[in-house]
Structures are given as structure tokens and as C-alpha cells.
Amino acid sequence: MTHPDFLWHTPDPKPAYDVVIVGGGGHGLATAYYLAKNHGITNVAVLEKGWLAGGNMARNTTIIRSNYLWDESAALYEHSLRLWEGLGDDLDYDLRFSQRGVLNLAHNQHDVREGRRRVNANRLNGVDAEWLDPDEVKRFCPIVNVSDRARHPVLGATLQRRGGIAKHDHVAWALARKADAYGVDLLQNTEVTGFEITKGRGTAVRTSRGRVAAGTIALAAAGHTSVLAAKAGIRLPLQSHPLQALVSELLEPVLDCVVMSNAVHVYVSQADKGELVMGAGVDAYNSYGQRGAFHVVEAQMAAALELFPIFARARVLRTWAGIVDVTPDASPIIGRTPVENLFINAGWGTGGFKATPGSGWVYAHTLAHGTPHPLAEPFALDRFRTGALIDEHGAAAVAH
Amino acid sequence: MLSIDCPHCGPRDENEFRYGGQAGIAYRPETGDEEWAAYLFTRDNPRGWFHERWFHTHGCRTWFTVHRHTVTHEIRKAP
DSSP states (O other): OOOOOOSSOOOOOOSEEEEEEEOOSHHHHHHHHHHHHHHOOOOEEEEOSSSTTOSGGGTSOOEEOOOOSSHHHHHHHHHHHHHHHHHHHHHTSOOOOBOOOEEEEEOSHHHHHHHHHHHHHHHHTTOOOEEEOHHHHHHHSTTSOOOTTSSSOOOEEEEETTOEEOOHHHHHHHHHHHHHHTTOEEEOSOOEEEEEEETTEEEEEEETTEEEEEEEEEEOOGGGHHHHHHHTTOOOSOEEEEEEEEEEEEOOSOOOSEEEETTTTEEEEEOTTSEEEEEEEEOSSOOOSSOOOHHHHHHHHHHHHHHOGGGGGOOEEEEEEEEEEEOTTSOOEEEEOSSBTEEEEEOOTTOOGGGHHHHHHHHHHHHHHSSOOTTTGGGOTTHHHHOOOOOOTTTSOSOO | OOEEEETTTEEEEGGGOEEEEESOOOOOOSOOHHHHHHHHHOOOOOSSEEEEEEEOTTTTOOEEEEEEETTTOOEEEOO
């Protein structure tokens, strides 16, 4: 048996690039891809300290939706969802993108009011959204326990039918393959150790494989952004936390949609292979340890069993954690920093996967023009000074 | 699960506590926008040792400071 062809090359670093992207996860790869495709900028390096897409891209629960509350977020996430709808064709790769519908359950009166408000806000922004009563929830997802005697009674749910899941590895591989074909250098095992800043302007990146001069430096490092930014003397309103998830053993198909619950911190879908994929809430403390505590998983399982009694005999196959960078308003930070030529795309917190193509699209535009893409503009770092926050704690689904 | 040494109750399980984030943030009411924003929203986020606050919610309800490593999760007494 012969080994299949590699999807991308393993080049050595060149002395200089027009754009150096720090972080070879989904957002970094999407940024490289759209820099090449939309802006014709191909003298680009993606620096990754480990292997491509081995951080949060390999650890998330792959949920895709755009039902955020505020206009700015709805526009950004809906842009991303529309890109998802054509991304498999665009990248010529089967991404297993499945628009199977995303339910967000309401368990108390506050959830109901918040959910209905969000449905209305979504519709005003052209985002598909429906409100389901408990009977409709039961019809849409028969295995959810909608008994009014449940510990977490289901009083209704929002439904975004265009929401769903995709296969994260395929997304990363497809983006990497295309970026590589455009001439982007994907540099794995290349850790950034510092930045050269001359008169307030970022000019080069120091790495474990030598110095790389850069016309523009673009951070896309998720949970480790604070650590990198500190090397450039920048303090950011980010806190890094472990976010845990798990999969069950392989089961027959039992769940054909995505179910999320803010109040009890569980979200679940069933992958193609048959595992139930479940996410929890964040562990409370700051951490870069890429692991969390078992009591968080235990609380998540207790809630999942209340909602899905059928899961009672399912066994956990493995659990893990990724490090997510959380902002005070649960919205990302995209754009300029106090260091000229050094840009950030961070703070996606617990929900960055859904934004992969949209984030790459607006970040690439921002890097190519030196000014923010119109969809990215409201997400500037400066909003924490002006007070124009974009509070998405309600729609972000995981309590921060 | 962390075992956190409450100064009043002794070592207890993490789920008896609430997290309070970075320790030693002084209140700064009279400042400009830049400093006010930093005071409200920006905290240290180190990869390494961190001074942080914990609150013994389900115990004596004491706030206290510990010194914890954000990779190994090892806890030292605060100096």
C-alpha cells in the first residue's frame, strides 16, 4: 500500500514575507487562503508552533450557526455561514457540512424571553430563526425530554435550520491544501519567540527557526494570544480558560440535529462516525494547561442525562480541553493594535469554529488594506475604551 | 479538581469555591478613558505563576489570594 500524497509542502522559512500569520489553526489558514484568493497576496507564511490545526481546531464541537443578537454580530456570523454554504465547492473538498438545524433550549422564563427576542432580532437581520414550543421541540428532536417534571424543563427553543456541523479536520486540510497551492508557506514546528519593533512598527518575527522579516504581522493564536501579544508589549482584555468537550463511544444514529442549552451548559450533536460530541462550560480559572477538572464534565453529563434519558448507558470514549480566549463582552477582537503593522484576530472564546471562513475573509481584507473590513470594524480593540461593547453573552451559548 | 487551601477552613475541593480572577486590583475612580478601560477590562493573563482571588462560597465565605501556576495548576501559598 502506498502512502497518499501530502496535501501541502513542508518548506523552510524564507528570510522575508509580505504577511506573516502567527497561528496555523482554522482562522490562520482561512486568512492565508483569502489573502491569496481575494487579494492576490501569496508571499505569505503561516507560523505554527505545533502541527497545523492541532489546537482548538482539533478540539471544538464543530457547531455552525449565526443566530447572534446584535446587528454587528449577526452580520459577521451570517457572512461566515453564507461562506460555509459554498465552502466545500470553493475548496473542492467534502467538508461534511451538514445543515441539520441548531436548537437552543429555553429552561426558564428568562430563557424564553431572551430566545424570543433573539428570534425577532435574527429575522430583522435576515438570519433564519424560529421559535418552537415544547411540542414542536419534541417533533423536531424526539429524544429530548420535554416533560414538565424534568429537572430542566424545556419551555421552548430557538431553531436555526441553516445551522449545523462540519468535519473540522477536513476544513483545516482543505484550507491548507488551497493556501499551499497558491504559494503560501505553511511552517509547522515554528514557534514565535519574539517580535522586532522599530519606532512603534512591527518589522520582523523571531522564531525557533530563525528571524523572519514581515511586511505585516497577523496574530491568529486563539487562547495563546495574550502570551504572544505580551512579547510585543501589548496588553489585551483577554482571559484564557480551559473549555472541555468529550465524545461517547460509537452509537447508531439517534440524534440528527444539534441541541444546545445555555442554562445547563451542554451542547450535543452526533458525528458521522456515530460518536455523540458534547461540550461543557469553561473551567472557572485562567489556564493554559489544555485540560480541565472532572467535576465540570460530571455536571455536564448530569444535565445531558436529564435532557436525553436515552444517553444513560452511553460510555465516554475520551475527554479533552482547549484553551479559549474570552473577552469581557463575549465578542471577538479584530483589527489594529497599538503596534503599527501588527494586527490581531482573537477573543473568539468558545465559538470560533463557526466563524472560520468569515473571520479569515474579514481579517485578510483588513491585512491587505491596512484598514478594517466593514464587518470587522465594530470589533476593534478600541471598543473597550469607547464603551461600544457588543454583548453576546446570551448568544455565545457557553457562560464565560 | 483543585484542592484549595482556605485560610480559615483548610484544604477543600475546588467546587466549594468561586473564582475571582487577578488579585491586587486597586480601585481607581479618577482616571481618563484609557486608564478606566484598562481598569475595567484588562487583566494579566500569564502563562505561568498568577496571583488570583478565590471566594469560599460554600464554606466560610472568605475571600483570599493564592499563587497558582496556569499550566501545571500547582498552588503555592501567596507570599
